[in-house]
Amino acid sequence: MLKEFKEFAMKGNMVDLAIGVIIGGAFGKVVSSIVSDLVMPLLGLLLGKVNFANLFISLNGKSYKTLELAKADNAPTLTYGLFLNTLLDFLIIAFVIFIVVKQLNRLRRKKEEPVVKPSTKTCPECISDIPIAATRCKFCTCVVDDRQAPATDRYM
Numbered sequence: 001m002l003k004e005f006k007e008f009a010m011k012g013n014m015v016d017l018a019i020g021v022i023i024g025g026a027f028g029k030v031v032s033s034i035v036s037d038l039v040m041p042l043l044g045l046l047l048g049k050v051n052f053a054n055l056f057i058s059l060n061g062k063s064y065k066t067l068e069l070a071k072a073d074n075a076p077t078l079t080y081g082l083f084l085n086t087l088l089d090f091l092i093i094a095f096v097i098f099i100v101v102k103q104l105n106r107l108r109r110k111k112e113e114p115v116v117k118p119s120t121k122t123c124p125e126c127i128s129d130i131p132i133a134a135t136r137c138k139f140c141t142c143v144v145d146d147r148q149a150p151a152t153d154r155y156m
Contacts, residue, residue: 028093035089055081 008014036053044050056067057078064070070077120129125142137144 028089031093031096032089035092036085039088040085052081052084055079055084 040052044052054067056064056070057080058064058070059076059078062070062073062075064073064075067077067079067081119132121132121134121144122128123130123137123140123142123144126137126140128137128139130137130139130144135144136142
């Protein structure tokens with residue numbers, strides 16, 4: 001049983017998944033820091049010096065100046081400013097993942113093979129392959145005209 005578990009844990013996909021989760025967690029922290037420390041303060045400055053972390057509604061009817069004061073009083077709060085931060089985190093992460101997947105798909109896409117014009121055609125009499133420019137079959141000496149009907153239709 002231990003041997004089977006070791007084989008399962010050491011499969012390439014499992015290790016790749018673990019690495020992806022670890023890097024994804026670190027990436028999420030970086031994006032959260034960018035949003036909370038850079039984007040939201042700039043957005044708050046543009047919107048009239050609003051601190052999004054302090055946007056909340058106290059559900060007990062009292063008015064609090066900051067979220068910390070409301071939490072210290074154990075007041076139930078609806079913290080929609082923190083929700084906006086989290087929503088922006090999600091949108092940025094989703095957009096970055098979209099761009100990465102789009103670029104990976106572009107790189108994986110097979111390049112279209114150029115259309116190759118045929119270099120031979122089939123003789124209507126003996127069904128042999130002859131060069132496209134030929135006007136007479138080299139096997140049966142039949143005159144080959146591209147405008148004529150196929151051999152099966154000519155003798156009916």
